Amino acid sequence: xxxxxxxxxxxxxxxxxxxxxxxxxxxxxxxxxxxxxxxxxxxxxxxxxxxxxxxxxxxxxxxxxxxxxxxxxxxxxxxxxxxxxxxxxxxxxxxxxxxxxxxxxxxxxxxxxxxxxxxxxxxxxxxxxxxxxxxxxxxxxxxxxxxxxxxxxxxxxxxxxxxxxxxxxxxxxxxxxxxxxxxxxxxxxxxxxxxxxxxxxxxxxxxxxxxxxxxxxxxxxxxxxxxxxxxxxxxxxxxxxxxxxxxxxxxxxxxxxxxxxxxxxxxxxxxxxxxxxxxxxxxxxxxxxxxxxxxxxxxxxxxxxxxxxxxxxxxxxxxxxxxxxxxxxxxxxxxxxxxxxxx
Amino acid sequence: xxxxxxxxxxxxxxxxxxxxxxxxxxxxxxxxxxxxxxxxxxxxxxxxxxxxxxxxxxxxxxxxxxxxxxxxxxxxxxxxxxxxxxxxxxxxxxxxxxxxxxxxxxxxxxxxxxxxxxxxxxxxxxxxxxxxxxxxxxxxxxxxxxxxxxxxxxxxxxxxxxxxxxxxxxxxxxxxxxxxxxxxxxxxxxxxxxxxxxxxxxxxxxxxxxxxxxxxxxxxxxxxxxxxxxxxxxxxxxxxxxxxxxxxxxxxxxxxxxxxxxxxxxxxxxxxxxxxxxxxxxxxxxxxxxxxxxxxxxxxxxxxxxxxxxxxxxxxxxxxxxxxxxxxxxxxxxxxxxxxxxx
Numbered sequence: 001x002x003x004x005x006x007x008x009x010x011x012x013x014x015x016x017x018x019x020x021x022x023x024x025x026x027x028x029x030x031x032x033x034x035x036x037x038x039x040x041x042x043x044x045x046x047x048x049x050x051x052x053x054x055x056x057x058x059x060x061x062x063x064x065x066x067x068x069x070x071x072x073x074x075x076x077x078x079x080x081x082x083x084x085x086x087x088x089x090x091x092x093x094x095x096x097x098x099x100x101x102x103x104x105x106x107x108x109x110x111x112x113x114x115x116x117x118x119x120x121x122x123x124x125x126x127x128x129x130x131x132x133x134x135x136x137x138x139x140x141x142x143x144x145x146x147x148x149x150x151x152x153x154x155x156x157x158x159x160x161x162x163x164x165x166x167x168x169x170x171x172x173x174x175x176x177x178x179x180x181x182x183x184x185x186x187x188x189x190x191x192x193x194x195x196x197x198x199x200x201x202x203x204x205x206x207x208x209x210x211x212x213x214x215x216x217x218x219x220x221x222x223x224x225x226x227x228x229x230x231x232x233x234x235x236x237x238x239x240x241x242x243x244x245x246x247x248x249x250x251x252x253x254x255x256x257x258x259x260x261x262x263x264x265x266x267x268x269x270x271x272x273x274x275x276x277x278x279x280x281x282x283x284x285x286x287x288x289x290x291x292x293x294x295x296x297x298x299x300x301x302x303x304x305x306x307x308x309x310x311x312x313x314x315x316x317x318x319x320x321x322x323x324x325x326x327x328x329x330x331x332x333x334x335x336x337x338x339x340x341x342x343x
Numbered sequence: 344x345x346x347x348x349x350x351x352x353x354x355x356x357x358x359x360x361x362x363x364x365x366x367x368x369x370x371x372x373x374x375x376x377x378x379x380x381x382x383x384x385x386x387x388x389x390x391x392x393x394x395x396x397x398x399x400x401x402x403x404x405x406x407x408x409x410x411x412x413x414x415x416x417x418x419x420x421x422x423x424x425x426x427x428x429x430x431x432x433x434x435x436x437x438x439x440x441x442x443x444x445x446x447x448x449x450x451x452x453x454x455x456x457x458x459x460x461x462x463x464x465x466x467x468x469x470x471x472x473x474x475x476x477x478x479x480x481x482x483x484x485x486x487x488x489x490x491x492x493x494x495x496x497x498x499x500x501x502x503x504x505x506x507x508x509x510x511x512x513x514x515x516x517x518x519x520x521x522x523x524x525x526x527x528x529x530x531x532x533x534x535x536x537x538x539x540x541x542x543x544x545x546x547x548x549x550x551x552x553x554x555x556x557x558x559x560x561x562x563x564x565x566x567x568x569x570x571x572x573x574x575x576x577x578x579x580x581x582x583x584x585x586x587x588x589x590x591x592x593x594x595x596x597x598x599x600x601x602x603x604x605x606x607x608x609x610x611x612x613x614x615x616x617x618x619x620x621x622x623x624x625x626x627x628x629x630x631x632x633x634x635x636x637x638x639x640x641x642x643x644x645x646x647x648x649x650x651x652x653x654x655x656x657x658x659x660x661x662x663x664x665x666x667x668x669x670x671x672x673x674x675x676x677x678x679x680x681x682x683x684x685x686x
Binding site for chain 1: 361377380381382383384385386387388393394395396397398399400401402404405406427428430431433439441443472473474475477478479480481482484486488490491495498500501502570571582585586
C-alpha cells in the first residue's frame with residue numbers, strides 16, 4: 001500500500017537527515033526552535049498560563065491511505081492534535097514532529113507533505129519546534145506532539161462530566177465516516193443519489209480535520225468537560241462516561257447531520273449507525289450545565305461554530321455497562337464496541 | 344525480526360486500548376497526567392523556568408534488536424531522551440509515550456516493557472504524563488517526548504561552540520559501539536581476549552543509556568555548548584561544528600577509553616575508528632572556555648562523572664568541509680560519514 005509514498009522518483013536523490021530537515025522542515029520552524037539547529041526546543045510559557053500537551057500517531061494503512069495526497073496527510077497529522085488542544089480549551093503554541101520514513105520515501109512526496117504541514121501550522125498558529133526523523137522498514141509513521149496554553153486552572157478535562165449536564169456536539173456527525181465509505185466503495189448503492197457537491201464535501205471531511213479552535217473561549221468559560229470526537233461519537237461519549245463515572249442518554253433525532261449524510265441515511269437507514277460510530281469527525285463533545293447552555297450555544301454561534309444539545313448525562317447506575325443509550329423513535333440502541341478501537 | 348515482540352503468548356488475550364493503558368501505563372503516571380483519564384496532560388512550569396522539549400523515536404530492527412529484553416527497550420526509550428535533556432542543562436519533568444504496536448504484541452512483553460520504563464522513570468525522576476497507543480502492520484515503533492526544566496535563560500545549546508574553546512566529553516567513548524559488534528558477532532577474533540566482565544560491561548553499555556543528569560548544574564554554569572553523543576563522537580562533533588560555524592581538532596591520544604575498549608583496540612587497531620564513529624554512547628560533548636575548564640572538570644568530578652578535555656574548537660576555515668580533525672601519533676583522520684546517519 002505504500003507505493004504512493006515510495007514514488008518513482010525515489011531514486012532521484014538520497015538526502016541526508018540534515019539536508020532533509022534544512023530543505024523541508026526548517027521553513028516551518030518557529031520561536032524556540034532555533035532554526036532546528038539544536039537537538040531540543042524551548043518553550044517559555046506566558047505568565048499565568050499552563051501548558052497542555054498531547055501526542056497522536058498516524059500510521060500509513062491504519063490511519064490514512066498511503067496514496068492520500070501528501071499535503072492532506074501533513075495537514076491531518078497536525079490537525080488531529082490541534083483538535084485535541086481545542087477540546088481542552090488550549091491555544092496552540094507549537095509542535096514536534098517525529099517521522100519514521102520508509103527508506104525510499106521520495107523527496108517530492110516529502111515536499112508536498114511539508115507544504116501541507118506548513119499550511120496547517122499557519123492556519124492554526126502552531127509553528128514547528130523540533131523533531132526527529134528516522135528510517136523504518138515498515139509503513140510511514142507520523143507522531144506529532146502538540147503544545148497548547150491555557151490560563152492557569154482553565155484546562156477542560158474529559159473526566160469531569162456530571163449527571164444532569166447537557167451533552168453538546170459541534171458541527172455535524174458522521175461526515176468523515178461516510179467519506180471513508182465513499183473512498184472505499186465509490187459505487188456503492190447508497191451513493192447513487194449523491195451529487196458531486198455532496199461527494200466532495202464528505203471526502204473533504206474525511207481527509208481534513210477542521211479543529212474547532214474558535215470554540216476555545218466558550219469551552220473554558222462554560223463547559224464542565226470536553227473531548228474531541230475522533231474515534232466516533234458513540235465510543236468517545238462512552239469514554240467520557242467511563243472516566244467521569246456517569247451515564248448518558250442521547251436523542252438520535254437531535255443529532256446534527258449534514259445534508260449529505262441525511263441523503264445517505266435516506267438511501268440506506270443502516271448508515272445512521274455508521275455515522276454514530278465512525279471516526280474522524282474532529283468535532284467537540286462537551287458537557288454543559290443547564291444554567292450555562294444558552295450562553296454556550298450563543299458563544300458558539302458568535303464564533304461561527306454550530307453547536308447542538310443532543311442529550312443528558314445521567315447517574316451511572318441508570319445505564320448498565322456505562323454505555324450511552326441512544327434513543328430513536330421509541331427504540332433504544334447501545335453500541336457495545338461503539339468506537340473504532342485500536343486494540 | 345519481530346518474533347520476540349510477537350511472543351507465543353500473543354493469543355492468550357487481546358486487550359482493549361483502555362485495558363492496556365490501565366494495566367501497564369497508569370502505574371507510571373505522574374502529576375498532570377490525571378491518571379491517564381484525560382486525552383491530554385498538563386504541565387505547570389515552576390516560576391522563573393522554561394521548558395526544554397525533545398522527541399526521539401526508536402524502531403525495532405533499526406534502533407534496537409526486537410529480541411532485546413523488553414525491559415531494556417523500555418529503559419532505552421526513555422533514557423535516550425533524558426540524555427538529550429541532560430545535555431541541554433535541563434532537569435526532567437515528565438514524558439509522553441507514543442507506541443505503535445504490532446497487532447499481536449503480547450501482554451507479557453508489554454508488562455516487561457512497562458517495568459523497564461517505570462524503572463527509568465523513577466531513576467530519572469521523570470513520570471509518564473500521557474501518550475497514545477496505535478496498532479501498526481510494521482515494526483514496533485516507540486516515540487518518546489520528554490519535557491525538562493531550566494532556570495530561564497540557562498538552556499545549553501548545540502550551536503554555540505566558539506573557536507578556542509575546549510572540547511570535553513564525559514565517560515568513555517565507543518563502549519556501546521563495541522557492545523553492538525559483540526552482539527552481532529560474539530565470536531569475532533577481537534573478542535578472544537575479552538573476559539566475562541568486559542563482555543558484560545560492553546553489552547550493558549550498548550543496551551542501557553546512563554544519562555548524565557548529574558552533570559546538569561555544571562553544564563548550565565560552565566559550558567558554552569553541549570549535546571549528547573548518540574550517533575557517534577565523530578558525527579555528533581561534526582554536527583556541533585556545522586551548526587556553530589566552527590571547526591574542531593581532537594587529539595585521539597586523549598580520548599577516554601574503557602579498559603575493555605583498550606583491550607579490543609590492542610587486539611584489532613581498526614576498532615579505534617569504530618569507537619570514534621559508533622553510536623549509542625549517551626555521553627555528553629561540551630564546549631568549555633579555557634577559563635572555565637578547571638571549574639567544569641572539578642564540578643564533574645564532584646558529581647561523580649568523568650570528564651576529559653580532548654581537543655579544541657578552531658575557526659571553521661582551518662578545517663575544510665567543517666569536518667573535525669582527529670590527530671593520532673602525527674597522522675590526521677577525518678570521518679566523512681562519521682556518524683551513523685539515518686538517511
